[in-house]
Amino acid sequence: MSDYVSADLYHTYMNSIWEETTDGIVIVDLQRIVLDVNPAFEQMYGWTKEELVGRKLPVGPAHLYKEFARLYDQVIEGKKVAAAEYPKLCKNGKHLHVSITLSAVRDSSGQTTGIVAIERDITKRKQTEKALRETEQLYSHLTQNVLAGVFVRQDRKIVYINSYMSAMLGYTREEFVTLRTADYIDAIELFTIKRQVAEILIKKREPRYTVTVRGKKKDGGFVYLEVNLSLIMYKGRTAMLGSAKDVTSSVALERSLRESAEMYQRVMKLLPEPIVLSDHGKIIYANNSAIKLVQADEKNEVIGHSVFEYIHPDHHEESLRMMDLIMFDEEPSQFEERQIICRDGQTIDVEMSSIRINNYMGKRVILTVIRDLTDRKRSEDMLVRSEKLSVIGQLAAGVAHEIRNPLTALKGFTQLLKTKNEGYGSYLDIMSNELDRINLIVNEFMTLAKPHFTRFNDENLVHILRGVISVLETQAIMTNVDIETQVEDCLMIIHADANQLKQVFINVIKNAIEAMPDGGRVTITIRSNFPDSVCLTIRDEGIGMTDSIIGKIGQPFITTKEKGTGLGLMISSRIIEAHHGTLHIVSRHGEGTEVQITLPLAKPATTELN
Incomplete structure (x- = not known):
């Protein structure tokens, strides 16, 4: 006890600790008979002070009696026991995990007269540790048995890698720890990946970043990997968790499909007729003739849009029915007339025929050939009009001369009657006007019928x-x-x-x-x-x-x-x-x-x- 603290004040401090601490405290003699317990001990185990004082502690499981006796003997021998972790038994039969610190109680002569045990409930911590161990075991089992490469990168080096990842690239786990990223990732792609990781995962804090990269194998070969990256906490610090899947065959297939699609597009680009490819009603390709037909300035004004944006609403139902039939028929459809709406709102008469393409970029799509009927319609209209003019000309040539002479006579007699019959003047005016109208029509017929001699x-x-x-x-x-x-x-x-x-x-x-x-x-x-x-x-x-x-x-x-x-x-x-x-x-x-x-x-x- 310090010279600066009185006995009463010291007693007050110790009593406050005894009463207020959340750790259970028990004092026993050398025969382990309970001399005193604090309130926290009573609350921890469920026994009251009166039930415990004067008897041996009942809180130890039977199979640990000898272990507890050994610990107490160590204290009596002058050794200290600190933070020993053991299960203990409560009054209600429930087990607790506690951390025990044992200290000797000595008299004024320095002789050990008893033992004080301070016990802290660590049950929740033990449960958390157990759950964590189980989770780690589960993750370890998954990463080792999953059919994908898994790795953890921290401080610019690989700190964990599963066996599947090692097998894909041919390096051992020990070798991976010593490798630089450029040793197993194509250097051309590495710079872009690093920049995108910094942008997406770190700056934008997106949960995941997916990229396809070309990996370099130990034997000099290449493998295409689809890698998913995300930021995690690993051993208390930020790390990058990655999973990798071998997609070499998929990349080769995609390349083959893309080359096939490009071949289709090159052929269609050279064709003079407008051609459109659509997938479930969405335009995925249109050649230059089709772009020009709808008067679009750029391809992106057409590609990605619905075909029904360009088909006149009057033809939507029949066009939809034709598209459904094409998907179940191997033969092309017959050319059918439609009206399409251009970008400027103008309507054009066309005829369309469609056929199903079974493998365009791995999908079944519809290829539609379009024929502009504008010139044909104009020619048909001109032909009809020409025929009408011909009929009118023949009529005029055969009739107009025969009508003109009687008209002249009727006109003359009408004027004569008008001078002699003043009472019928209004009727005669009507007759005269109508005769003028007939004469006007005859003159127009004659204009159509007679040959025109022009001076340009x-x-x-x-x-x-x-x-x-x-x-x-x-x-x-x-x-x-x-x-x-x-x-x-x-x-x-x-x-x-x-x-x-x-x-x-x-x-x-x-x-x-x-x-x-x-x-x-x-x-x-x-x-x-x-x-x-x-x-x-x-x-x-x-x-x-x-x-x-x-x-x-x-x-x-x-x-x-x-x-x-x-x-x-x-x-x-x-x-x-x-x-x-x-x-x-x-x-x-x-x-x-x-x-x-x-x-x-x-x-x-x-x-x-x-």
Whole structure:
């Protein structure tokens, strides 16, 4: 006892420790008869102080009595027993694992008069250690028997490797410890792997990183390994756990499949017809012709997308049915007409035929051949229109002359009657107007029927248009219509028959004016598509036309005007075609109509001569 601590204070300290400590304390004499126990001992074993004092300790299992006696004898002999771990028995029969420290109790003369035992419950720790040992045994069993290589890398060297990994590369475990990574991993791939490991596992803290690498065997051969890496704690410090699987045969198969797919693609790339490969409705390849057909700028605008993004909704059901049939049929499907939607929203008529490919990158896919029907449809339409024109021409040639003479007589007699029968003037006016209308139709028939003798010269398109506008300005003013022109400031010389073009422009601009009975604006734009062509656009603000009418415009007697014949636009189309140009109509119901006329510019040599 220190000179600086009084006996009472020392007694208070010792009593506090005795009462408050969580370790069980028991004092016995040399015959191991209990002299005293603290509250923690009572709580630990379930016996009360009164049940224990004056008797030998009942807490030791029978098979350990001799072992405990030996420990007590060691203390009596002056030796110390520290942290000895043994099982002990509780009052309720339950076993505890305790850590025991024994010390001698001496009197003032230094003689040992008893023994104090301090016991700490370590049952939970023992259970944890047991579970850990069992887990380690399980992991050891798994790593040694699993059909994959397993290794642990720490401090830039292999600290554990299973037998399967050793066998795959041909090195012993002892040899692996001395190897550098570059000795068993291809050096070309090593730098990339290290950078990706640092990025994915360490920086991004992803749980796992998978990579396929080429491993180098001890005998100089190569093996492809699929490696899974993850960060773990190994012996208290960060380490990298890896598992490796031999995928050499899979890599060889993938290479073979890829080469086969590339061969397919090279062949399809050279074919002029658009070709598409699809897997469960998803486009996995499209050749250049297919990319061009749907007006895509890049392949990634098509590849990876659903085929139904490009097939018109009206054809979805039948296309899906055909795809299902193809997967169960060895023969190609018949060519069937479809409509596809381009990237710009334009619809194109095509025909498609599909066949199943059984092994494309290891999958069964559908190969579809597409034929653009645009030119064929245009030719068919032109043929039909030509036949109609031929019929009309024959009708005009055979009938028009016969009708004109009676018309002239009827017209003359109507005017004569009008001068002599003032009471029937209104009726005679109607008759006269209708005769004029018949005469107009006959004249248009004659225009279609008679041969056209054209004089092509280099003409200034702007001058022709201004002459037409000056003629129609009076009609426009009377119907409250403004004619606005937007002309590029450049010379636009075309090789044309000026009179025929005037006829076309008068017909189109007059139609635009008449489409706005309540007034509005006609906008005429001329822009050069140098050096090939010039585009003339005539736009009105009328009520427009429906899609059904648009599709028939240019056919005889198809018109939106009450007294129109539909022949004017047919004649205009013929004139523009004769000039190697195009006439295209765009109209939206309720928004107006736009007529686009494109004509080729005169060749430079011709222009210079002019």
